Amino acid sequence: MTFRREEDGRKGADACILCRLCDAGSSYGVTLDERRSLRHTVWLAKNGRESAWLYAAMLNGVGEKACPMSIAIDDAIIEARRRMAAKGLETKENREFFEKVRRGVNPYA
Amino acid sequence: MDAERLLRRMVDQGDYAADEESLLAYSYDASGLEGRPLAVLKPRDEEQVRRILVHANQYRLPVVPRGAGTGIRGGCVKEGAVILDLRHFDAIERLDAQRRTVDVGAGVTVRELNAALAKRGYRFPLVPDDEEATIGGLASQNHITEESFLVGDYHDVIEQATCFDALGRHHLLKGADLAKAIGTEGIASVLLTLRVKVLPTHKLTADIFPAKDAAAALDALDSLPKKGALLAEYFDAAAARLLKLEGPCLLVAYANDDGSYKDREYVEALLAKRKGLEKTLWAKGLAAEEAALTREQLPAFLNLCAKEGWMCFGHLGGGILLAAVERTERETFWNKTLALGALPGGKHGFGRVKREYVPQEVKKMLLELKEERDYNGILNPGVLV
Numbered sequence: 001m002t003f004r005r006e007e008d009g010r011k012g013a014d015a016c017i018l019c020r021l022c023d024a025g026s027s028y029g030v031t032l033d034e035r036r037s038l039r040h041t042v043w044l045a046k047n048g049r050e051s052a053w054l055y056a057a058m059l060n061g062v063g064e065k066a067c068p069m070s071i072a073i074d075d076a077i078i079e080a081r082r083r084m085a086a087k088g089l090e091t092k093e094n095r096e097f098f099e100k101v102r103r104g105v106n107p108y109a
Numbered sequence: 110m111d112a113e114r115l116l117r118r119m120v121d122q123g124d125y126a127a128d129e130e131s132l133l134a135y136s137y138d139a140s141g142l143e144g145r146p147l148a149v150l151k152p153r154d155e156e157q158v159r160r161i162l163v164h165a166n167q168y169r170l171p172v173v174p175r176g177a178g179t180g181i182r183g184g185c186v187k188e189g190a191v192i193l194d195l196r197h198f199d200a201i202e203r204l205d206a207q208r209r210t211v212d213v214g215a216g217v218t219v220r221e222l223n224a225a226l227a228k229r230g231y232r233f234p235l236v237p238d239d240e241e242a243t244i245g246g247l248a249s250q251n252h253i254t255e256e257s258f259l260v261g262d263y264h265d266v267i268e269q270a271t272c273f274d275a276l277g278r279h280h281l282l283k284g285a286d287l288a289k290a291i292g293t294e295g296i297a298s299v300l301l302t303l304r305v306k307v308l309p310t311h312k313l314t315a316d317i318f319p320a321k322d323a324a325a326a327l328d329a330l331d332s333l334p335k336k337g338a339l340l341a342e343y344f345d346a347a348a349a350r351l352l353k354l355e356g357p358c359l360l361v362a363y364a365n366d367d368g369s370y371k372d373r374e375y376v377e378a379l380l381a382k383r384k385g386l387e388k389t390l391w392a393k394g395l396a397a398e399e400a401a402l403t404r405e406q407l408p409a410f411l412n413l414c415a416k417e418g419w420m421c422f423g424h425l426g427g428g429i430l431l432a433a434v435e436r437t438e439r440e441t442f443w444n445k446t447l448a449l450g451a452l453p454g455g456k457h458g459f460g461r462v463k464r465e466y467v468p469q470e471v472k473k474m475l476l477e478l479k480e481e482r483d484y485n486g487i488l489n490p491g492v493l494v
């Protein structure tokens with residue numbers, strides 16, 4: 001898989017300045033649950049933390065548009081999730097989801 | 110029952126958090142400072158805040174009031190503290206068109222407030238570079254923006270406020286009492302609601318005056334018409350290049366037709382780029398250090414930056430200038446800037462990161478305030494004093 005940021009020169013999670021502008025459209029604004037904030041998800045990715053909360057972000061691209069540091073947020077989070085999955089540390093829900101996809105079963109059922 | 114278990118009972122179920130991930134998520138802000146709190150409480154009404162404060166006083170638990178955690182001075186990061194997350198204080202009500210005021214909860218962000226006001230033809234004037242910041246947090250820092258040139262600081266835009274002191278005593282703040290709560294970074298009171306001034310939405314035009322040196326910039330500033338100028342921002346040659354302006358200049362925006370740049374979209378884009386300038390510097394690995402200067406100190410500071418090769422820009426009209434310095438040069442910068450008699454922290458407050466720079470006479474005044482409102486020292490210990 002080629003990450004988009006390799007094509008357009010955007011930055012990784014390391015460049016995050018924790019400004020939280022990406023949260024203007026995230027679920028944090030509704031839930032006010034700091035764990036769900038996109039800023040925190042990027043912080044987890046930046047700090048190499050393996051946490052189920054890396055799966056909280058919806059990766060809808062809205063936060064990326066607001067980021068003043070041009071961080072490819074979605075890519076950074078996917079990368080962090082892949083690192084977790086490679087160690088077998090992804091969430092149970094995630095594992096089950098892909099198991100269903102592999103079996104050709106509706107993963108949302 | 111231990112202090113922690115009691116704390117849990119101070120708020121609704123779900124508004125208390127001490128799980129690993131919540132503590133991590135509240136262990137930092139935009140300053141880079143880190144400190145793991147004891148617990149996070151998100152009160153939903155004033156009674157809950159009062160109970161938390163009374164309880165914290167009884168057990169001498171440090172309490173850190175927090176908005177959106179966007180500060181860059183570490184004001185809301187404290188190891189072992191109880192974090193009082195005030196984001197649920199999010200009401201925006203009683204827009205008074207005649208008095209041009211609106212009542213807002215301390216946890217309302219500037220973006221939320223301006224989205225609500227725009228529908229009624231108004232706006233909150235002191236928009237920070239980071240619109241996700243809360244009004245309560247900004248008032249606590251007395252955050253200065255470019256429009257401080259026209260409207261002043263938070264002392265000028267807040268008409269009244271309500272707060273609890275550390276002992277859980279409720280105060281309606283006006284006049285001198287209100288002044289003591291603004292800019293004191295939550296060390297003596299927890300702001301709950303604020304009545305802030307708003308402006309009607311207006312025209313936007315601009316002028317760009319070339320300013321080849323400090324004297325020219327100050328001349329341009331002094332010759333501005335007194336009415337209608339919203340902001341007066343200075344950019345030296347390097348800063349102007351980043352904004353794609355022709356050379357060192359003073360950018361003046363007006364709330365009327367006075368400016369020669371009348372294309373609103375162009376002016377808005379320019380101002381948005383200006384707001385992003387600090388972050389552009391961070392992206393380059395530079396530090397943007399801010400100095401609060403009197404009119405008399407401005408020429409010397411501009412000359413110092415020119416001599417040292419530090420890119421300089423900022424709110425010339427409001428007496429706050431920023432310099433881009435290598436991180437390794439910070440100490441040199443501050444030694445030379447303080448020697449001019451300038452103060453650091455005019456824009457973002459002092460927090461924990463810059464508290465060593467708070468002048469002794471200000472510290473003395475703050476300690477007196479602490480004695481009156483927080484004699485057990487539970488509110489935001491380690492900030493300012």
Ligand code: SF4
Nearest residue numbers: 016017019020022067
């Ligand atoms: S907007 Fe960008 S820099 Fe700011 S917190 Fe989000 S990811 Fe980090």
